[in-house]
Each structure stands twice: as C-alpha cells, then as structure tokens.
Amino acid sequence: MLERIEEIRGEASAAIAAAGSSAELEELRVRYLGRKAELTGVLRGIAELPPEERGEVGGAANRARKELEALLEQSAERLSASELEQQLVSDRIDVTLPGAPPRPVGHPHLIARTTRLIEDTMVGLGYHVAEGPEIEHDYYNFTALNHPPGHPARMLQDTFYVQSHPDVLLRTHTSPMQVRSMEAKPPPIFVVVPGKVYRRDSDATHSPMFHQVEGLAIGEGLTLADLQGTLLAMCRALFGAERELRLRPHFFPFTEPSVEVDVSCFQCGGSGELAGGERCNLCKGQGWIEILGAGMVDPNVLGFVEGHGYDAERVQGFAFGIGVERVAMLRHGVPDLRRFFDNDVRMLEQFG
Amino acid sequence: MRAPLSWLREYCDPGMDPAALADRLVMTGTEVERIDTVGPKSGDGFVVGKVLAREQHPDADRLSVCRVDTGEGERTIVCGAPNVDAGQTVAVVLPGATMPGGMKIRKAKLRGVASEGMILSAAELEIAEEADGIMVLDDGPPPGTPLSEVLPLGEPVLEIEVTPNRTDCFGVHGVAREVHAITGAPLAPDPWAEDASAEGEGEASDYASVRVDVPELCPRFTARVFTDIAVAPSPAWLQARLTAAGQRPINNVVDITNYVMLLTAQPLHAFDLDKVPGGELIVRTAEDGEKMTTLDDVERSFDAETVLVCDREGPSGIAGIMGGQRSEVSDATTRVLLEVACWNGTNILRTSRMLGLRSEASSRFEKQLHPDLCLRAQRIASRLLIELCGAKMVPGTIDEAAEIPEPRRLRLRASRVEGLLGMTISQDEQKVYLERLGFEASADGDDLEVVVPPDRHYDVTREVDLIEEVARVHGIDEHLPTTLPATGTEVGGLSRAQRLRRRAEDGLRDLGFDQVVGWSFTDPGEAGRLRIPDDDPRATPVLLANPLSEEQSAMRTTLLGSLLDVAARNNARGAGNLALFESARVYLQDATPADGVDPLAGHFAGDQPAPFSEPHRFAALATGSLSERSWRGGGEAADFFALKGALEALARQLGVALSFAAAEQPFLHPGRSAAISIGDTAAGWLGEVHPLVCRTWDLDAAVAFEIDAAPLLAAATVGEERYEDVTTFPAVYQDLAVVVPADVPAEAVSEAIRAGGGELLQGAEVFDLFEGEQLGENRKSLALNLEFRAPDRTLTDEEVAGLREAIKAKLDEIGGTLRE
C-alpha cells in the first residue's frame, strides 16, 4: 500500500509539473485528488485497514495529498501568469477604430437662447420675469396702452383678430403685460416680459410671428437718464462692453417722451468702415444699428392703473421693447428672419 | 413725405448740407429715411438754348435738324420732338454731360446728320413723370445761362417718415418750422399771412351754398369761388416742385391744390362750379349701399357712416378721401369752387379702411387736422389761382364751422422737466425751444405758461408732451446723463417654475433633442390630418378673423402638428435621425378660471383672465434612431421605449414620478400609446405615431410625447430635496422573479410589490422580461430588483422574509406567483 501511495505521488507530481494549462491542471486535480481519485479512496478506506497499518498508511497518504495540493497551487500560479500573458496578447484591439459614440447632446434654439440671455441680463439688473397671454383683450393690447379705438396709431401694427370675438386679438407686442403687471403689483415694479408676438405682415424682413422682450420699471423718481443707463447696460451685455448708445426721439403712443435706440456697430466699431476701407455692411456705413424702442411710460397708461397705486404725479418710469430675432440675427450673423422658424436641423445644430 | 430741399429753404435755410441737416433732424425726432436726388447729379453741361432755325431731317420724317444758340456759339442738334420750333427757349444738354439715369451725352450722327447735344423734355430732366415733347422755357434767360439758374437741377429731397402724431410735418412748412426749431436758423413769415385780393363780382354766397348735416363729422367746411380761370399746364417751377415731392402735375388748378396741401398739410379740393347744379353742396352721411364713381374711375359703394359731399344730383365726392368724376376740373373749366374742410379723423380712417382707399388727403385727415388750418390753405391757394390761372376771386368765404376748439393752455413745471428727464434745461432754453416750435410761452416763476398752436392742438395735450418737445430740441443724445435707477428693496430673479422650465429644456437638450420653435398658427385641417375626431375639443381651435392665409388661420391645439411639420421638412431635405423638442404654448377654447397666477397653466397676472386657455407644454418627436449607429451596433429605430426612456430620464432630473397607462390617442398607434399622469393629474401622452399619420407627413415612423408643463413642474422636487440617511443602516437587495398572466401590465406588478413591501421597500425596478413555453400559455415573467431599507435599524433576514411573504400575497391578488 505504501508503495502504491508513493507511485501515485510520483506519477502525479510528474504530471503536474508537465501540465501546460490551467484546464489540464484542473483535470489532474480531479484525477488525483477528486472524490473518485485513488488517493482519496485510500484515505477513505483507512478505517478498514488493520489498526497497526492505519497510522503509517494514513500519514503517507496525507503527506502525499498535501504535497500534491501544494504542487497544484504552484503550477496554477505559474500557469495563470503565463496564460494572462497570452490572454493579453490575444486581447489586442485595433485602437484606430472609432470610439463608441455616446448620444450627442441636442441644441437650444437660437431664439430661446437669446431670450434667456436678455432675461439673465435684466435679472442681474434687478428685474423679475413675467409672462402674459398671447391671445389678448384689445383693452390690454391697445386701449390701456393709450391707443383709443379709432386712433391712427392702431394702424401702425396690422393686427390679427380672433373670429367672432371682435375685442380679442393676437398681441402685437409684449406691452400688454405692462398694465397686467401693474394691476397685479403696486409700485415699485421692475419686470421683463419675454414672449411671442404677432403682426399681420410677412416678407423678407417681417414674420407674422416673432419674439420680443418687454421691460417695465416704475417707481419714484425714475428718469429718462435711468432708462439710458439701463439700456446701455443691457446692450453692452448683448453686444460687447465697448458699445455706446444713441437715443433718437420718436413716437410711441404709450410712452412720452419716446426714443428709438441705436447701438454703435460692433462690426466696424462705429466708424461705418471696415479695416479694408470698404463700407460696413452691418450698419450700412452708418456706424449705428437701430435696436429697440423705449420711452417714459405715458401718464395715460398709468391712469389705467391709478386704482392699483400708480399715481402719475408720484410714480413714473420707463418701458422698452426689444426684438429677440433682431438681436439673434445681429449677434450671430443670421441673414434672414425666416430661418428661425424653418427649424432646419443643419442650422439648429450650428448653435450650442 | 418728400420735402424738396429748395422748397424747405424758401422758409428756413440753416445753411447746412443735406446730409448734416438730415442728421440733425434724425437726432431730434424727425426720421429722414434717405436723401433722394431728382434730376442730374451735376448741372455741368446743362444750359439754356435758343432754337434759331428748324428744318426737316432729309432722311427721317420724324426728326428735325435744329440750329441752336447755346451761348458759346451755334450748334446743330437733331431733335425728335414734334413740338420743337424756331424761336423757342429750350433746355439743352451738351456732349460730355451726364443724364440723371447716368447716361453720358456724346456727339452722334443721327441718320447721317451730326448732332451736338440734345434738347430736353421735362421727363428727361426728371422734373415731370412724362412729357409729350421738349420743355419750352419762358423767354428771358440768355442762351448759355446755366440751366440750374432757371430750373431746380439735382434737387436733393428729404424723404421723411412722419410719425402719426406730427400732422404738421405732413407739410413742407411744418418741416421748415422744425428745422427752425432745431437749428435756430430764421423762419420766413408765414406763407398764409397775406390773403389775396378779391376782385370778382358779387359775393361767394351768390354762386354757391354749403349745408353741413353732420357737424360732428365735419367740424368746418370753407369754400371760395373763383371766376375767369384759364386751365392750363402749370409753369415749370411748379411742375418741378410737385414732381420732386412725388406728385404728378395735372393742370394748374389741381396742381395748386396739391401744392398747397404739400406745403400746409391741409388738403383742398377744387370743383368745377359749373358742374355743381345750383352751386349747392350738402355734407351728409351716405345711404347704406349708395354708389359713386371716384376720380380713379372706380365705382364705389358706401355704408351709412361714410360722409359724402353731395350736390342736388347726388354724391360728388367722398369727404376727405377722394373727389368724384362728375365735378372734376377739366380743360374747359372756367369757374372753380375751392373746398377746404376739416373732417373727423376717426371717421375718415374708418371709411378709408372700409373702402380700402387711401389718398394723400385721407392720410392727413385721418390723423385729425385742426379747423384753423382751413383758412391758411384758402389764402395761399387763392393767391396762386389768381397768379397762375388768371382767376378772379369772388369776395367772401363760405364758412360752415361747428365750434372751433379754444387754444390749449398748459403749465410746464421746471421741477417736472428735470424730474422726468434727469437733466436740467434752463427756463430760457425751454422758452426759446417752444417759441421756435410755434408755441407761446411766458414765465411764471420757475414754470412756463404755454399756449399750443392749432397744428399741434391734438398732439400736445399735456405737460409731458411739452417736456418731450423741449427735451428733443435741447438734444437728448448730447445732453442726457447715463444713470441707473435705484431699485430700492426690489431684487430680481426667475421664479421656481421659470427655473424648472429651463432645467426641463436643458434636460431634453442633454438627452439629445434639438429645440425647435414652431408656428403658433396652423390650418383648420390639421386636426383631420391628425385623425382627431370632430367632437374632440382639439378639433375646434381658436380661429383668426383675418389670417394671412388658410394655412395660418387657426391657433394650434397640440405641439405635435408643428413637430411633424418640422420633421417632414427636414426629412425631405435628407436629414436622417431626428430628435426634436419644443417648449411652447397651445391655445384652447375652454377658458380656464383665474385661480391664482400660473403662467405655465395659462393663468396670468392682471384683473382680466386671458380670453382663452394657453397652457405651456413640452413635446418631443423622434424619427429614425435615438441611439448612434457604429461598427459595434446601435442605431435601432426609435420606438415607444426609446422615447419613454428619455421622458423618464427627464422626469428623474426634475425629481418627478410619472405613471403610464395604456390609453389611445387618435394620432397614435393604438397598441403602443400611453397616457402620462403625475399623481392623479392627467398630464399628457406618449406613443408611436399612427402609421396613417406618418404617411400623411411622409415619414416612415415616428414616436412622440406631449406633456403639460404646469403639473410636471409643480411636482418637481429637484432643488427642494431633504437629506435622507442612507449610510448608517445598510439596505438589503433582493431579486424577485414574478410570473403573471401576459396581459397584466408591469405597472400593476410594481404596484402590488410596492403595496406588499410597504414603507420599508425603497425601490422595485424591472430589469428583465421573459416569455417562454416553460411558463405556460399567455404568461410572462418579470424580474425586479428590490431594495429594502429601514431608517433606524438594520433589517433582519426574518423581517425581509416577512415582507417577501406580504409581497407574495399581493401578487397573488393579480394572479402572480413568485418564481423561486
């Protein structure tokens, strides 16, 4: 019996030493140390041996088992290191193939992004953002903005009306929220109103739907000079810190005095000429670009909210309206207003 | 309004070049659109000539060979005009000069005869629109005199866009007064200061009578009578001036009425008195349906609010808008009744819009002129009719006037000037500016007492209007300081809903969707194309009364239509995969009650609720794939679950739990569509677009959702989260395989598990779906990962085992069993 144990030990040791792979090693482990292995059978059968043989045979078998286990472990380590080596060699990839593409992020619409830029600038100046209805009562769009019925100023903006509601229209400007905002909150009030507006006009420079941001500031002692400062801050945020403003007197029914506001051209720096000496195409050689309309809120408008705490002898302020498409066109060189509503993804994806 | 510079300078000459003057006008509130030039840019080579002899061209019937004295000697000029003749004084252009159109004049042979220059017509000089032949000048200036000394050549014309409040600037004199105010250059005496002398026979009332039946619509009607009129073409200077101002010369009488209107802004109308039966005029409103043929040879029909100027035989003109053919001045006219009236502006505007007829006269009257202007115009026109038409003015003016408004008096407080503008303008300066503008101003302490002139009566009605006048003349651009307002305790910011909406938009963008801005307009047929039945409220959009086109005549009730439009357009251009979203409003008929202010739900600030409901929505649409195709795979067609995953990812960013239930929409695949709800609130839909709808839009397939912003953002917890202790006591994770009948929705399984697991169950995510024969007919197996956690202790195996039993019991109720 002892010889047989020694035989098995010798045979197994040689086989383990010669094993060339982990799989082979596992086979050997099963063959020599598994449940059906001879050595295992010897150990299991010890109880049946005569008592005087038990100690010697058991000791030899256990030693042989331990030795083989140690050998198996050593070989396993050796083999796994070399197998990993091989594995790594065979795992080689073509690193020049393209990477797995993640889902690319989408793009904000230029109108939305520009609106946010204007909102954020005004929020920084202390304004809230309010929104009003696009389908509006004539009262808020015209009457309360000092356009009485039959007033020729109503013809300045050709208006869409709603069928079978003669006093309901699509707002022609964001200004109706001036009166709505004042109805909702006593002075002081600092608010900007972004949103869609509609005019019955469609050609290369007019879209029947477009976007505006309205500004309204009412309090004690607000002046035309304050309006100029506010607009200067806004225009510098939109068009660059070097910009200057020019206020030209104008007429709007709901402001008095009213001004149209030009910003110095950011392409030619206000000179009207480009570096090469040719005429600046952005400002058409003027050096100035018309950008918005503004003015001191007309006392007649405040008269419509007198009951809400707006006494024109005590509080005053200013309002302005800026076209979002115009700002976006100027900032990004978009040549045609209609591109914004075409939503061609080839354009959308230019702006991130 | 076109203001020829030479005409302007007749009343006020600031000695500035046209561009500098235009700049000054622009910066003080008069918009000069451009400076036009009428006639040759340079007068060089344009001279007065005398035709010494005219002979028939030997080889051309219609050409004449003329010997012309042009000062420096005689020259031969071939002329094609039929009216050329010896003895005429004419306008000649010499070789080397440039014509208004840019053509350079050269010596040329015409049918074998050398011609050195050209005899000009008025049209060629751009001082008339058309001409029958050459222009014959008055004798006097010797040959060789530069033509520019006789005629306005290269006349700069200011094209002014007059704002509707400044009725005075619809006349050259008003613009001249403005130039006087802003430059300080002297203003000539008023051209109406002196009246004509009446040398006709009898009294005006012997020839004509006027009855005004509607004084509220005709505050003043004045008429004068002229006899011995000789109708003829106007002299060259008048024709040139009218042409430069954009008015076509007709004959001297009509030209004078136009000239005076262009000068004073007050329209006039000349009747052939012999065609006004009995010389009797009646101003009345029309019978509904009454008709008349106007000067432009169009028969027009009126309503009961139209004001007509009539004679015994019927309508003779539409008040303030256009005269009639019947009493038009013709070459045979010898007696003229000159009407200068004042009309109700609102009524004129209304009628002009109703008729779709706008004239030079109506565009002035509609802005409300002052009755005082009538006599100014009568006086200037009378002098010209006598001077240019040989007329005799019959003494007396017929003047039917309702009450003429008292001059307006206003107080201008120094404190208000400074308080409103934020800049100081001295009292002396204020007074000077106002007086130059035609106001009377007298000091009273620091303030001014001001009287408004009639042509500013309806424009300057309050102190603030005076402040604007002094501010703009003073120079806002030059003098206004730049300050920022004190905002006191007001602090700006976005509302939570506004911030969350931005977060949602950014979330969709980061999930790969491009933002679009669709039209709010659609056509009424869109609902049909979306298969929406007629009784669905979405098939009844808000309709426009005056749309630009049928395609833009309804307000959209869903964002889906415009997303499909955008997808179809891009698809047609060869775009492959499209992932689009829009964040915008829809417009619904049912007016919502104004409970509070939630602009996202269509409740806005203000005393009156919005006329219609305008809820804000988010909608997305994908065609093609939502995943990128590469050499490793990907690029599977976007289906229900691809878009649902994106929507769920969006909801997670906002901290909102959405639930989905199978529900049909007419425009969605009936088996692949869901209703979205948040808590108990229905919030929108999600699904694969119905194949028939896809076909209508020429798309292979599409998947879309639309969700109301108000409930979504109201449920958002992002930004308001509370700290939860998840580290002190560990969670227990277990997987669960549930076999249920195939028609039991996963949502029901999750609900049963949540009900069984109670508060200690923190999460139950489906991670596998298995359908196979070994489960039996019509059964499926869902695998879920469960997370159990107690905030105050480590859960024991017994506790978790108990929860599993409870879950098992709940699953049993929906026919589910656990697969061990």
Ligand SMILES: [Zn+2]
């Ligand atoms: Zn420029």
